[in-house]
Amino acid sequence: MLVARDAPKDRLTPADRDGAGNQELQFLVVGDWGRNGRDHQRGVAAEMARVAGRRRDRFVISVGDNFYEDGVTSTEDRQWQTSFEKVYAASSLQVPWYCILGNHDYHGRPQAQLEYAEIHPRWQMPARYYTAVEALPDGQAVRFCFIDTSPLITEYRDQVKLAAEVHRQDAEAQLRWLDQALRHSGERWKVVVGHHPVYSGGEHGTQAELVNRLLPLLRKHNVQVYLNGHEHDLQHIVRNGMHFFTTGAGSQVRVSQAIEGSRFARGVPGFLAMSMNAERLRAEFCGADGTLLYQADIQSAEM
16 A cells, blocks of 8 residues: 555545546646745635636645644644634635645644545545546546655754754655655556655755665656645746746745746735646646736656
8 A cells, every 4th residue: 555654545635536528637736835824825725726726626736834823733723723724714715725834834844734635525634645547537547646745855853843843753754655656657648746845946946865865766767757845935846857846836925037947937815726647747837817927738648
């Protein structure tokens, strides 16, 4: 069973869940959002609801930093209501949210987010790293591997707010798990989701430790797409045929710039809308103001 400790079995979601005629798997990706509705959060949420209502998205992926500045402390923390339930309240967003932890989530009590998932089905976080399989309408499937990148970054082991929790995590065990999960993956598409970027033209820049420790695994197993947040911007970078999408503009935004391989880089509030079938993945950056900022098509035959 290729799952993390205390995670459920791989979930294969029926392709016809959204009704007949939907020829693609459609979902949204957002990151770095939980600010009690402030700093563009409500605007981004409203546009997510509009897009999801039109497309009937099957689920939402949150790439971490779910609650600022210091995570949540329990399942009763007020931010569950002020930053999540009451902000993403539209009926079109009442779908599963596949969530991971970001570094700000480590400032609080990360385990509380796993506990919330046990009593609130919309919030999907069965473990700090886990895998899920989603069916494509044509009978193919896509494997998502959701990982916890903070323990992979050495500097967090020296930061007071994170050190104790980060030290409890076995980074090498997580990497071994990811190697195994990807090795046994027979799906057409492989997508890995982490909070921190591998490559970035944002404020924090390229994360050298992920280049050294994570990227070799992604390349070894022919992962086509890596999704992340952390940078408060929207980016698409292509290196050696692999696609890196940063979508950390769910509330606050910062300036971004192009680096080697950049196809798009802007510090504007927004999110990522993705559509997939066996042959093609379409990625669209959507602005909080309703504009389509960028669109890219990726063919599975390219990989």
